[in-house]
Amino acid sequence: MWVIVVVLVGFITGPEIHAIxxxxxxxxxxxxxxxxxxxxxxxxxxxxxxxxxxxxRQYVCVRIQGADTQPK
Structure with a gap:
């Protein structure tokens, strides 16, 4: 399984990553x-x-760890 995440990096706040x-x-x-x-x-x-x-702001697809081992 894959999910879209957004990545932002603030000068003071540092990285922010959120799944969409x-x-x-x-x-x-x-x-x-x-x-x-x-x-x-x-x-x-x-x-x-x-x-x-x-x-x-960047968007990337990331594979969900462990999702492939779960029953469907």
Whole structure:
């Protein structure tokens, strides 16, 4: 399973990493990346979009540790 996470790093506050739970989870990395691309293009708000475009906010797909060992 894969999930989209957002990564930000503040000069004073340091790193912030949050799973984008509203997007759900994905069976494959490619499905996660497709959803992430669509979300970045269509769902970022007025504050987040410039942060993303200027490199202050990054979205990545991360595999969920232990999820593959759980029964489906």
């Amino acid at each position: 739970t509203d997007a759900g989870t994905f069976e494959t990395k490619s499905a996660c990346e497709d959803a992430m691309k669509t979300g970045v293009e269509t769902q970022l708000d007025a504050k987040s979009k410039p942060e993303y475009e200027e490199g202050y």
